[in-house]
Amino acid sequence: MAVILDGKNLRDKILADLKCRVAALNGTPKLVVLSVGDDPASKIYVNNKKKFAEKIGITAEIIEYPSRVRQEILLTDINVLNVDPTVTAILVQLPLPKHIDKLEILSAILPEKDVDGFTPYNSGLLFSGAKPYAYPATPRGILRLLDEYNIEIDGKHVVIVGRSNIVGKPLAQMMLNRNATVTVCHSHTKNLADITKTADILVSAAGGKIIEENMIKQNCVVVDVGIFRDDDGKLRGDVNFETVSKIASHITPVPGGVGPMTIASLMLNTVDLFENSGKI
Numbered sequence: 001m002a003v004i005l006d007g008k009n010l011r012d013k014i015l016a017d018l019k020c021r022v023a024a025l026n027g028t029p030k031l032v033v034l035s036v037g038d039d040p041a042s043k044i045y046v047n048n049k050k051k052f053a054e055k056i057g058i059t060a061e062i063i064e065y066p067s068r069v070r071q072e073i074l075l076t077d078i079n080v081l082n083v084d085p086t087v088t089a090i091l092v093q094l095p096l097p098k099h100i101d102k103l104e105i106l107s108a109i110l111p112e113k114d115v116d117g118f119t120p121y122n123s124g125l126l127f128s129g130a131k132p133y134a135y136p137a138t139p140r141g142i143l144r145l146l147d148e149y150n151i152e153i154d155g156k157h158v159v160i161v162g163r164s165n166i167v168g169k170p171l172a173q174m175m176l177n178r179n180a181t182v183t184v185c186h187s188h189t190k191n192l193a194d195i196t197k198t199a200d201i202l203v204s205a206a207g208g209k210i211i212e213e214n215m216i217k218q219n220c221v222v223v224d225v226g227i228f229r230d231d232d233g234k235l236r237g238d239v240n241f242e243t244v245s246k247i248a249s250h251i252t253p254v255p256g257g258v259g260p261m262t263i264a265s266l267m268l269n270t271v272d273l274f275e276n277s278g279k280i
Contacts, residue, residue: 001245001246002222002244002247002248002249002250002251003249003250003251004251005146005148005149005223005250005251005252006253007141007252007257007258007259007260007261007264008257008260010144010145010148010260010261010264011260011264014264014267014268015056015264018056018267018268019055019057021271022056022057022058022271023057025271025274025275027274028057028058028059029058029059029088029089029273029274030058030059030061030087031053031059031088031089031091031115031270032060032061032062032063032081032087032089032090032091033046033049033050033060033061033062033063033091033092033093034063034065034074034077034078034090034092034093035062035063035065036064036065036067036069036074036093036096036097036100037065037096037097038067039095042093045093046062046093047062048263049091049263049266050062052263052267053267058267058270058271063077067097068097068099069100071099071100071101071104071105074092074105074108075104075105075108078090078105079108081113082108082109082110082113087113088113088115088270088273088274088277089114089115089269089270089274090110090113090114090115091115091116092105092106092109092116094166103120106118106120107119107120111125111132112133112276113273114133114134115134115269115270115273116134116136116137116266116269117132117133117134117135117136117137117170117269118166123165123170126170126173127173133273133276134269134272135170135174135265135269136166136167137262137263137266137269138166138167138205138225138258138261138262138265139167139170139171140174140265140268140269141258141260141262141264141265142203142223142225142258143174143178144264145223145252145257145261146201146221146223149250151201151221151250153175153179153180153201154178154179154180155179155180155181156200156201157180157181157182157183157198157199157200157201158172158175158180158182158199158200158201158203159183159184159185159195159198159201159202159203160172160175160183160184160203160205161185161186161192161196161202161204161211161238162185162186162205162206162207163186164205167205167225168184168186168205169184171203171205172184180201183195183198183199186206187206192210192215193214193215196211196215197215197216197217198217199216199217199220200220201220201221201223202216202221202222202223203223204222204223204224204225204226204237204238204239205225205226205238206226206238207226207238208226208238209226209230209236209238209239209240210238211224211238211239211244212243212244213240213243213244213247216244216247216248217247219247219248219249220247220248220249221248221249221250221251222239222244222248222250222252223252223257223258224237224238224239224241224251224252224254224257225237225238225258226238226239226254227254227255227259235254235255236254237252237254237257239251241253241254
């Protein structure tokens with residue numbers, strides 16, 4: 001049976017350390033989240049970010065907008081936050097409504113306040129091999145979780161299923177920076193199982209239950225980023241946990257694996273941005 005990669009336990013450990021770190025700062029980091037629309041899942045994510053931020057001493061503010069908000073209003077508010085010296089970190093909750101140009105909105109955030117690491121500037125730094133102001137939270141959390149369990153990345157074959165700008169692409173680059181050999185698969189990949197079976201570390205961020213036991217090799221490390229509710233209302237991920245956990249050496253549960261690490265990484269990013277802003 002696979003070792004469970006417990007993201008919830010590690011999150012609590014990281015947050016306890018961060019609480020001490022924040023208490024020692026000369027000032028208080030402030031995270032501002034811009035939330036557009038009334039998507040229930042987004043509301044839950046946003047409220048969780050505020051809850052955990054305040055738990056460790058970070059000031060958190062949520063600015064809510066109706067789903068039909070004009071793009072110009074968002075851009076104006078971001079510009080105000082950019083020049084506000086009390087604001088450490090700015091986060092735009094995704095997804096945005098279709099009439100909003102996501103790239104233009106993200107590009108408006110100052111790189112040094114871009115807590116998600118999604119601005120083109122920070123993405124460019126990451127993909128050029130330089131250090132961005134902030135690493136995308138989910139990939140950072142995945143690497144931190146693997147490190148906690150002493151899972152070797154250097155020289156390993158990492159297969160990532162999913163090519164989003166939020167997880168798949170930045171994680172691939174961060175794995176390359178750690179000297180892994182990386183293969184990225186997606187919806188157009190042919191013979192997916194033939195590729196996933198070669199993975200030493202398999203990360204699935206495809207958003208649907210697709211990874212079965214016949215798709216991995218013995219003692220593969222399996223990281224499940226997906227999360228959705230099945231027909232019975234139960235939270236599940238991309239991976240068939242019941243069968244794959246009998247073959248894998250390590251596996252993340254859903255929930256309790258990658259999700260908590262994303263929150264922990266967001267808090268780490270916020271404190272890092274504050275410390276790097278010259279306010280300590």
